[in-house]
Each structure stands twice: as C-alpha cells, then as structure tokens.
Amino acid sequence: MKLTSAIVGALAALGLAAGAATAEECGTITLGAAISLTGKYATNGIHAKNGYEFAIQKIREHGGVKIGDKCYNFKVIYYDDESKGDRGATLAERLIQQDGVQYMLGPYSSGLTKAIAPVTEKYHIPMVEAEGASRSLFNQGYRYLFAVLSTSEQYLASAITLAAEKAKEQGKDPSSVKVAVAVENDPFSLDIRAGVLEDAAKYGMQIVIDEKLPRDLSDMSAILTKVKLVKPDVLIVSGHSKGAATAVRQIGEQNVKVPMIAITHCEAADVTGNFGEYANDILCSTQWAETLKYEDPIFGTAANYEREFKAAFPEYADKKVPYQTAQASAAVYVFKDAFERAGTLDKEKVRDAIAATDLMTFYGRIKFSEAGNNIAKPMVLRQIQNGEYNVVAPSEFASHKLNWPRN
Amino acid sequence: MSRNAILHIVLLAATIAAPLLFPAYNAFLATLWLFIIVALTWDMTGGQMGYNSLGNIFFYGTGMYVGAVIAIGMYFPVGEWTDAARSELFLMSPGQYYTGLAVGSLGAGIFCALAALIIGALTFGLRGPYFAIGTLGVAIAGGEIVSNIEWLGGGQGISMPNPPGDFDSFKVLIYYLFAGLGVVLFIFLRWFYQTRFAAAINAIRDDEEKAEAMGIHTLRYKLVTWAIAAFFVGIAGSISAFQLIHFEPLETAYQTINLGIFMVVCVLLGGKGTLWGPVIGAVIFHVFKEVTWNYFLGGQWIALGALIVVIVVFFQGGLMGFFRRRFPEWFGVRVETKGATETAS
Structure with a gap:
C-alpha cells in the first residue's frame, strides 16, 4: 500500500516536473470520429485525423478549453469507416450509443458525411465537419451539422x-x-x-x-x-x-x-x-493556402500553422501541408470556441454557440449559414x-x- | 408440448424481447436479421435448387431504389428531391413517411419478383459457374446503370426523408420490420420445403435432366422460386434504405463484394440445403464479423478470409452437415449398430 502511494507520488512529481501541471488538472471532453483509415479515402482520412490531433495538441498547450473556472482537453475516439457509407453510419451510432459521445467531428468526404449526418441529427449530436463540401449536405434541413469549408461547387x-x-x-x-x-x-x-x-x-x-x-x-x-x-x-x-x-x-x-x-x-x-x-x-x-494572411491566437498565422504542423508530423516535411489537415484543425478550434462561449457542456447550448460562431482563424473566417455551411471564406x-x-x-x-x- | 415447439417459442420470445433488453445493440440485431433473410433466400436457389447465384444483391439494391422512389415519388418530384443543388427544403409528415415505408417496401418486393422472372428467363439457361458469373454480371451492371441515372441521384445516391419522432423508437421499428420479415420468411420456408413444389426444385438440384424427363417444367419452377426469393430480398432492401437514410449505388445498394458475398458465406458456414443452416450461419458469421471488425481492426479482412478458407476446406457441409454426420440421431436418423445390421442380414 505504502509502496503504491510512493510510486504514485513519484509519478505525480515527475508529471509536475515535466511542466504538465495545467494538463493534469484539466477534465476531458470526448469527441467521436469515424474516419477513413483504409479504403479509397485513406490518404485524406489520415490527413484529417492528423489535423484533428494537431489541433488538440495545440489547444492543450494553450491551456485547454476554459469553461467557467474549469479547463478541459479534447480527446477523440476514432473508428475506421473503411471509406464506406453504411459502415460510417453504424460507427456513428456506436460512438453515440455505446461510447456515449456527445460531440462529433466529421468523417472524410461528402459521401461519408451524408451517411453519418442523419444519425448525428436524430440523436441531436452537434457535428462540426471539415471534409464534406457537397451542397447536397446543406439542403436537408439539418440543425446539428456545421461545416468549416466552402461548398464544392x-x-x-x-x-x-x-x-x-x-x-x-x-x-x-x-x-x-x-x-x-x-x-x-x-x-x-x-x-x-x-x-x-x-x-x-x-x-x-x-x-x-x-x-x-x-x-x-x-x-x-x-x-x-x-x-x-x-x-x-x-x-x-x-x-x-x-x-x-x-x-x-x-x-x-x-x-x-x-x-x-x-x-x-x-x-x-x-x-x-x-x-x-x-x-x-x-x-x-x-480551401486554404499557407501564404494567405489569416491569423488566430492558437495557431498563429497560416504560415506558422504549416511550420509547426511539419515539426509535429515530420512525414509532411518535404511536401505541402494539405488543406484537408488545416480545415480539420479548424473544426476542433470551432468546438473550443463554442464551448467557451457556451460556458457549459450542455449539448443544446453548445449547438447554439456553434451556430452563432463568427471566428477568425488561421484557416480563414468561419461563420455558418442557417444551413450550416461556412459562408465567410473564399476558395x-x-x-x-x-x-x-x-x-x-x-x-x-x-x-x-x-x-x-x-x- | 414437444421439445421442438418449446424451442421455437423460446426463440420467438427472444426475438421479440431482444431490442427491449439490449437497446444499444439494436442496429446490430437488425442487421443480423437482414443477414438471416438474405442467407435464407439465397439458399432457396443455391442450396435447395442447385443454382448458385452471385447476383441476389441485385434485388437488394433494386429494392432500395424502388422503395425510395415510390416513397418519395408519392409526394414529391423525384428528380428535384435528388438534385444536389436544390435550395428548397422537402419535408415529409409522419403519415406520409410511414405510408411511403409500407407502400415502397411492398412495391420493392413486387418489382424485384418481376425482375427475377425477367432476369431468370435470360440466365436460367446457364449452369454451374456460368450461372454464378452471369448473375454477378447482372448485379455489377445494375449498380453501374443506376449510378449513371441522374434522376436517381447518380453517384450521389439518395438521401431518404428523416424518420419522424424519436430515433431510438425508429430503430426499434426497423428491428421489428426486419425481424417480422425474417420470421414470416422462415415460417413460409418451413411449410414450403415440405411441399411437392420443393420436392421438384430438389429434383432439379439433384439431376435437372432427369427432373425434366419426369415431366417437371423446370424453368417454371426455377423462375417461381427465384421470384419468391427476390420478393423477400427486395422488401429487405427497401427497409434498409429507410434504415440507412442515405445510400449510394456502388457501395451500399449494389455492394457485390460485401453483402453479395457474405450471404453465400453465411449459407456455406451454416450448411447448404437445410432450413436452419442459413440461420445459424448468418448468426455466427455476423457475430464473427462484428467481433473482428471491433477488436481486430486492420486484420479483419484477413480473419474473414481465413474463416472462409476454413469453412470451404473443413466444413464443406457447413455446421449442419458436420453435426448431421457426428450426431445423426439429433436429426431423427436412426443409426443401427453393427451387430443389429448383421442380425438383419
């Protein structure tokens, strides 16, 4: 018993020493995502996942999500949808029903988003997606679907x-x-x-x-x-x-x-x-270029985003950071901003806060139309x-x- | 009451109680019934009649589209509904939705039965592997054709109306629709396999030339059997369309390499040409699939491939065949001991 507590104490001390003091005290907000890790959309699915992870890391470094006087960090539960719509819908349901996820990040591609959106909609789960651009997503009357990117036409x-x-x-x-x-x-x-x-x-x-x-x-x-x-x-x-x-x-x-x-x-x-x-x-x-003059307090300028992302994911060192990654990060940022403005973890209030988003980011300005698509950012x-x-x-x-x- | 009757009642009670006892597994259980339906209907031709179709998925996909088109078309112009760029919002009242679900599904069943008569008339001249490949061609062509019809949404697929009311009760409804269809199909087949008609299709399986020589109009029997199978698969497809809400042609509707093959694997696993074989095969296969997909991610297809190889190599008669050989007395087969045979002779 004594030994265990000694070990725990030592580990805690190590944690403090490593400068992770703030992170230790923060709670966790769990997001869910079905993403294409295999199949025909695997390349971009992985770009998107890296974008999510990078944003979560950056937000943690900046003190997490502040709701009232508490702080939270994001964590994402991922499943592989194999680039298949019916699989994506099943996984969305599992995330919501079995894993108890209350907030979702989008999958990769319009097709997968179309398959998943009805599920999140019916369970009233706010989903901020970054990779579904087809206009056919935004004429279904969805209330819980928000897209940070410009539509595909x-x-x-x-x-x-x-x-x-x-x-x-x-x-x-x-x-x-x-x-x-x-x-x-x-x-x-x-x-x-x-x-x-x-x-x-x-x-x-x-x-x-x-x-x-x-x-x-x-x-x-x-x-x-x-x-x-x-x-x-x-x-x-x-x-x-x-x-x-x-x-x-x-x-x-x-x-x-x-x-x-x-x-x-x-x-x-x-x-x-x-x-x-x-x-x-x-x-x-x-959707985005690192040369554009966009800026925010978490990621800095667009150019800064590209530099830091490459440092965090060395496999991108000798190529362009694709916009799929940037917009995935922006989607996580929208959640942070909305949680902080809502000041609560209540799903409906967070949904309303997302709908009211008007946020300048390294990726461009984000402001949603009634239908949920971003109307403030040009291609x-x-x-x-x-x-x-x-x-x-x-x-x-x-x-x-x-x-x-x-x- | 016989032990058999008690078993059936227990199973029926479990079927009815399942979604209420395990609400989190509703989607899993509904899909399980879908597997049972497609496996049982595949066995009608594959197991009982000796015609191994790889094209039954055609009726599933067509059922989806016909169900959707009827349900939407009763109240809205289909071409406008599927137009990605439409700005108008189409909303269905609950009454319209449920009428669409009922009429659409029934219509899908009838349409698919008629389609089976036409496709069957063209393909039932083929035997063995030629029939299998011929029907596979029909399924692939079906998906390609539909994916190029803009009126049907083309490669975008169709977004169905959102189900009215609370989503959890909608899931329960979908479960009962699949389970109800499965139970009806099972009871029907239990009766059907005892009729003279079924004896005739078994004769076709065993030796089609002899069957013909005995005066059986084989084409007519084959067409009717396939049409019945297509009727049930078409309805199941239509229910799936409402369940999935959004579907697209190549990977959801006419999914030849997934469900189209899985139904055959289910039957082979459980045992061809038996009533319970496809049911048992579907249950085991679906559980195996879900477990590997959840806990063996990355290796799921390898595990599935290994399962198929094991079935084909070691269990050629499926589990039913395996048990029948091991425990014939379970199946009412009286086994005489060696001594008894000797006395008899």
Missing part, C-alpha cells in the same frame, strides 16, 4: 472565369471556349461538375466532354485520348487524391496538351513530389509554377500571374 468555378478572361484577352468571345469535364461519380465531384457547368453556361461555353472517371479512379487514359482528339480549351478533373494522382500521371505520360487544366486535391496527392514536371502549370483549387486557385504552388485567383489574393497557355 465553388472549387473550380473560378477556373472557368479565368478561361473566359483569357479568351477576352485573345480577342475571342468567351462562348467560343470548349470545356472538358471528367469527374468521379460521387457527391463531391458531381457537385464540382455542377458548379463548373453552371458557370460555363453563364458564358455560353460549350461542354465538349462530360465523362465520369472509372470507379476505382486508377485509369483515365480513354478519356484523355478523347481529350487529345477534341482539343478543349479547359480540362477539369475531380476525383479526390487518387483521381488527382491518376490525372497528373496520365496527362504527363500521354503528353496531353490543353491550355488550361484544373484539378482538385493536388496537395493531398502530392502531385509535385510524385510527378514533378508533369504537374507544372496545372491549376489546383484549395482560392493556385497554379503549380516550377514545382511551387502560387495563388493566381481570385485577384484579391493572387500573388502571381497565371501561366497560360500550358504546354
């Missing part, structure tokens, strides 16, 4: 605007621009496609190719052969990380020449590291110029000029 629509500007510079009518679209058959990419088609229709552009990527996203050579024949002015590809990797690799291998190529998930797929030259002059949509478009990601649109954020035409 905005991802590549600015590429269409750029193409129209370029056509005008050349003395041509924007309606002469020919657009080719190849997207994955999933909620996210279909919504990207919808955004592109809407904007192309505004300019009267012609859609010359409108194809779906094959379901395993590992080969789009048939579509690219068609692209070489039809010679569009703009090529749009969207298929999460795997689709991005396939597109850049095969565009390079097949020597596809299109004046403007715009894709999503460049950083997450690390196309510059993996495919080098092939990735040059490709346009990439991004930016970067171009890979000699292996560097440079912001080229929209003009108020642009640091570099667009390289056009791509060859």
Whole structure:
C-alpha cells in the first residue's frame, strides 16, 4: 500500500516536473470520429485525423478549453469507416450509443458525411465537419451539422472565369471556349461538375466532354485520348487524391496538351513530389493556402500553422501541408470556441454557440449559414509554377500571374 | 408440448424481447436479421435448387431504389428531391413517411419478383459457374446503370426523408420490420420445403435432366422460386434504405463484394440445403464479423478470409452437415449398430 502511494507520488512529481501541471488538472471532453483509415479515402482520412490531433495538441498547450473556472482537453475516439457509407453510419451510432459521445467531428468526404449526418441529427449530436463540401449536405434541413469549408461547387468555378478572361484577352468571345469535364461519380465531384457547368453556361461555353472517371479512379487514359482528339480549351478533373494522382500521371505520360487544366486535391496527392514536371502549370483549387494572411491566437498565422504542423508530423516535411489537415484543425478550434462561449457542456447550448460562431482563424473566417455551411471564406486557385504552388485567383489574393497557355 | 415447439417459442420470445433488453445493440440485431433473410433466400436457389447465384444483391439494391422512389415519388418530384443543388427544403409528415415505408417496401418486393422472372428467363439457361458469373454480371451492371441515372441521384445516391419522432423508437421499428420479415420468411420456408413444389426444385438440384424427363417444367419452377426469393430480398432492401437514410449505388445498394458475398458465406458456414443452416450461419458469421471488425481492426479482412478458407476446406457441409454426420440421431436418423445390421442380414 505504502509502496503504491510512493510510486504514485513519484509519478505525480515527475508529471509536475515535466511542466504538465495545467494538463493534469484539466477534465476531458470526448469527441467521436469515424474516419477513413483504409479504403479509397485513406490518404485524406489520415490527413484529417492528423489535423484533428494537431489541433488538440495545440489547444492543450494553450491551456485547454476554459469553461467557467474549469479547463478541459479534447480527446477523440476514432473508428475506421473503411471509406464506406453504411459502415460510417453504424460507427456513428456506436460512438453515440455505446461510447456515449456527445460531440462529433466529421468523417472524410461528402459521401461519408451524408451517411453519418442523419444519425448525428436524430440523436441531436452537434457535428462540426471539415471534409464534406457537397451542397447536397446543406439542403436537408439539418440543425446539428456545421461545416468549416466552402461548398464544392465553388472549387473550380473560378477556373472557368479565368478561361473566359483569357479568351477576352485573345480577342475571342468567351462562348467560343470548349470545356472538358471528367469527374468521379460521387457527391463531391458531381457537385464540382455542377458548379463548373453552371458557370460555363453563364458564358455560353460549350461542354465538349462530360465523362465520369472509372470507379476505382486508377485509369483515365480513354478519356484523355478523347481529350487529345477534341482539343478543349479547359480540362477539369475531380476525383479526390487518387483521381488527382491518376490525372497528373496520365496527362504527363500521354503528353496531353490543353491550355488550361484544373484539378482538385493536388496537395493531398502530392502531385509535385510524385510527378514533378508533369504537374507544372496545372491549376489546383484549395480551401486554404499557407501564404494567405489569416491569423488566430492558437495557431498563429497560416504560415506558422504549416511550420509547426511539419515539426509535429515530420512525414509532411518535404511536401505541402494539405488543406484537408488545416480545415480539420479548424473544426476542433470551432468546438473550443463554442464551448467557451457556451460556458457549459450542455449539448443544446453548445449547438447554439456553434451556430452563432463568427471566428477568425488561421484557416480563414468561419461563420455558418442557417444551413450550416461556412459562408465567410473564399476558395482560392493556385497554379503549380516550377514545382511551387502560387495563388493566381481570385485577384484579391493572387500573388502571381497565371501561366497560360500550358504546354 | 414437444421439445421442438418449446424451442421455437423460446426463440420467438427472444426475438421479440431482444431490442427491449439490449437497446444499444439494436442496429446490430437488425442487421443480423437482414443477414438471416438474405442467407435464407439465397439458399432457396443455391442450396435447395442447385443454382448458385452471385447476383441476389441485385434485388437488394433494386429494392432500395424502388422503395425510395415510390416513397418519395408519392409526394414529391423525384428528380428535384435528388438534385444536389436544390435550395428548397422537402419535408415529409409522419403519415406520409410511414405510408411511403409500407407502400415502397411492398412495391420493392413486387418489382424485384418481376425482375427475377425477367432476369431468370435470360440466365436460367446457364449452369454451374456460368450461372454464378452471369448473375454477378447482372448485379455489377445494375449498380453501374443506376449510378449513371441522374434522376436517381447518380453517384450521389439518395438521401431518404428523416424518420419522424424519436430515433431510438425508429430503430426499434426497423428491428421489428426486419425481424417480422425474417420470421414470416422462415415460417413460409418451413411449410414450403415440405411441399411437392420443393420436392421438384430438389429434383432439379439433384439431376435437372432427369427432373425434366419426369415431366417437371423446370424453368417454371426455377423462375417461381427465384421470384419468391427476390420478393423477400427486395422488401429487405427497401427497409434498409429507410434504415440507412442515405445510400449510394456502388457501395451500399449494389455492394457485390460485401453483402453479395457474405450471404453465400453465411449459407456455406451454416450448411447448404437445410432450413436452419442459413440461420445459424448468418448468426455466427455476423457475430464473427462484428467481433473482428471491433477488436481486430486492420486484420479483419484477413480473419474473414481465413474463416472462409476454413469453412470451404473443413466444413464443406457447413455446421449442419458436420453435426448431421457426428450426431445423426439429433436429426431423427436412426443409426443401427453393427451387430443389429448383421442380425438383419
């Protein structure tokens, strides 16, 4: 008995010595997350999980979440949803019913979020998600779903605007621009496609190719052969990380020449590291860039976030920190802010506090619409110029000029 | 009362009491009944008739879509409901919801039965592995076709209306729907397997040419059997659509490599061509799957693969076959001792 207490005492002393005094006294708020650790979304699922963990660490270093005169630290229970919707829904239910989770972080992808949101909604569990961008999430009347990111129709629509500007510079009518679209058959990419088609229709552009990527996203050579024949002015590809990797690799291998190529998930797929030259002059949509002038007291500037994240996760040392990670961290930050403003652990009051969020973060401003999507943060478009990601649109954020035409 | 009757009553009582006793395991128990339903219906053709279909998942996926389209279509334009960019909010009243659930599920069953007649007419000319691959092709094609129909939401899938009222009671309702369907199916098959009709499909399994020579119109028997199976699977699919709330075509509805294969594994595990085999197989398989998925994460597929190999190598007759060989007297088979045989001869 004496021995045990001596050991406990010694351990406690060690803990104090290590400077963890504040952390020891804090309580724990448990969040739940079903996330894709295996399956087709595994790459981004892991990016998101790392983002969550990094934010939890940073918040702990800054004294945790202060509710009244108590402090709390976040802890997340994770399950692997295998990139499958029905699995995700089952796991969400398990987190809520068996693990007693009261607050959820989102999964990766719109499809998984669509599968999980009905469950959290019915149990009145507030979910702040960072990786589901499809507009179809925000027209279901959900009250407990909040998304820190911009919706997906905005991802590549600015590429269409750029193409129209370029056509005008050349003395041509924007309606002469020919657009080719190849997207994955999933909620996210279909919504990207919808955004592109809407904007192309505004300019009267012609859609010359409108194809779906094959379901395993590992080969789009048939579509690219068609692209070489039809010679569009703009090529749009969207298929999460795997689709991005396939597109850049095969565009390079097949020597596809299109004046403007715009894709999503460049950083997450690390196309510059993996495919080098092939990735040059490709346009990439991004929710966040480390060069943007956003700042908050926990993470510092966007640039600071990238630096510290790389220090904490050395596997990212020689690539871009993907925005999937940044927005995952931002989602945890939204929870911290909401808990502190609510001043209670009461689920409903926290939900109302989340809904009232108006927060400047390193990731951009976060303010939710009635439907739960973030309406305060723009998307930016970067171009890979000699292996560097440079912001080229929209003009108020642009640091570099667009390289056009791509060859 | 016989021991058998008591056993049945105890099992029925357990079925009714389960969701009230273990509310946290509701979803698990509901899925367990889904496994029992798909295993029992698969065995109708696979075990009793000798036609190993890998395409029964087609009826599950089609049931989901038909149930959803009917339930939504009765009150709203389906194309607008599935449009991701719609800004209008569609809400269903509880009355509309439950009517949709009932009519949609029944409609799904009928639609799938008719689909089985048509697909069966085309594929029942195939035998053995050709039939298996042919029906697998139907299931894969079904998923691909549906995922390209924009009116059905394409690759987005369909978000069903939110269930009215309290979610826990909704889960209980879903459990009873699956359990009720499973019990009805089981009682039906208990009767069905004693009819002359079932004797005919067994004859088809044992030797189709001879059966035909005896004057059995084999195609008609095969079609009717498959249509009955598809009817139940279609209803189960529709209930799943309401249960999952959101589903998409390739991985939820027409999930060939998951449920489409699991149903076959359940039957092989429990014992083909028996009434209880698929039930026992489904229970063991589902428990095994949940346990490995929860406590052996990362190795779950390896464990599952190992289980399948063990079944196929060591338990070719399934657990029922194994017990029947070991303990024939349990099955009412009288075993004469060696001495008795000698006296008889």
